[in-house]
Amino acid sequence: MELLFWLSGLLVIYIYAGYPLLLRFLPKKPIKRDVLSVEKPRVTVLIPAFNEEKVIRATIENKLAQSYPAELIDIIVISDESEDKTDAIVTEIAEQNPRVKLVRQVPRQGKTSGLNLAMPHAMGEIIVFSDANSHYQPDAIEKLVACFADPDVGYVTGKMVYVNEEGNVIGDGCSAYMKYENHLRRLEADVSSVVGVDGGVDAVRKSLYQPMNADQLPDFVLPLKVVTQGKRVIYCEEALLNEESLSNSQSEFRMRVRVSLRAFWAMWDMKHLFNPGNYGLFSLQLFSHKLLRYLAFIPLILVFVSNGLITGEGWFYQYTFLMQIIFYGAAAFVSLNDGTKNRWLALANYFCLINVAAAMAFLKFIKGEKIVIWKPRVG
DSSP states (O other): OHHHHHHHHHHHHIIIIIHHHHHHHSOOOOOOOSOOOSSOOOEEEEEEESSOTTTHHHHHHHHHTOSSOGGGEEEEEEESSOOSSHHHHHHHHHHHOTTEEEEEOSSOOOHHHHHHHHGGGOOOSEEEEOOTTOEEOTTHHHHHHHGGGSTTEEEEEEEEEEEOTTOOHHHHHHHHHHHHHHHHHHHHHHHSOOSSOOTTSEEEEGGGOOOOOTTSOHHHHHHHHHHHTTOEEEEEEEEEEEEEOOSSHHHHHHHHHHHHHHHHHHHHHTGGGGOHHHHTHHHHHIIIIIIHHHTTHHHHHHHHHHHHHTGGGOHHHHHHHHHHHHHHHHHHHHHHTTTOOOHHHHHHHHHHHHHHHHHHHHHHHHTTOOOOOOOTTOO
C-alpha cells in the first residue's frame, strides 16, 4: 500500500509540476516572429452563434475596430438556427457593412458543423476563430497574423484573460487555471507545438483546415490535424482576449464536463498522435498535458485512499493524510458557500471541480456518450 501511495503521489506531482519542469530542459525550437511579409494576408473571422442577441453586436463591432487593415478583414457569423434576434442584428450590420456576412445553419448541428459550413464562404488566407462573446484587444488579430510569418507555423492561439468584475469564486479559479495553462503553452511552443488552444482567440492557415465530425471539439482536434500535416501550433501571448468567466459553480462544472468529454473523444479519434516514432516530442506532450491531466482523478483517488490505509505507519503519513483532508474540506466549504474571495480557497475549489468533471466525463466516455450541441454560457 505504501508503494501505491508513492507511485500515485509521484504521478500527480509529474502531471502538475514535473511536466512543466521537463519542458524547461528540452531542446528549444525558435519561432520566426520578426520577419513579416511585405503584403499582409487577407483574414476571415468566423463567429459561431446561437441565440446571442445580447452580445453579438458588440463582438462584431470589436472585430471591425481591429488595428489590422480594415479592407483585409471579413467577418462571417454562423447562426446555428438561432431563435432570437441574432440573425436580424447581424443582417442589419451586414446591410451597412459588406465586410460582414451571415451564414445560417439549419437544422441546428453545433459549432463544429457550423465551421465546416462556413469555410467555403471564407475568402481569407488566415482564418480567425472567435466566440460570440469574445472581445479582442485592438491589436489581437494583427499579433495573431504576424506569427504566420514563419512558414513552419500552421496554427496560432492567443491568450485568454477571464474578466470578473464581481470577484466571484469561479472567476478567481478560472484566472489561476488559465495562468497555469498559458505558462504551459509558452513552454510547449518553445519546444514543439502547443497542446490545446483557446477557441475564442486562435487562427489557422485556410490551406490547412480539414473538415471535422460534428461531435469533435474544434479547439482540440483542428490543431492536432495541423500537427499531422507537419506544421507547428504556437502560442502568441500578445494576442489578448477578454472573456467573462461563468458566474457560478454549476455552470462551470457543466461546461467542464462537456469539454472533458469531447476531449476524450478527440484523443480517441487522434490516437495515432501518441506514437512517438512518428511525432516525437509532441507525443510526449499530448500524453502528459492532456491524457494524464484528464485522468489525474485516478491517481488523486488512489493517493488519498492508500494514504488513509497507512496512517498507522508513522507521523509522515498521518500528516499527508491530514493535509489532503484539509485541502478537500476547503474545496467542499467553498462549494457550499459560493462567494469567498480567498484566492487559495478558490483555487482548491476549482482544482477539485475540474477533476470531478473529468471523472464524470470519463464515465460518459466509456458508456459511449457524445455531445454535439449545447446552450452557450450555461454549460
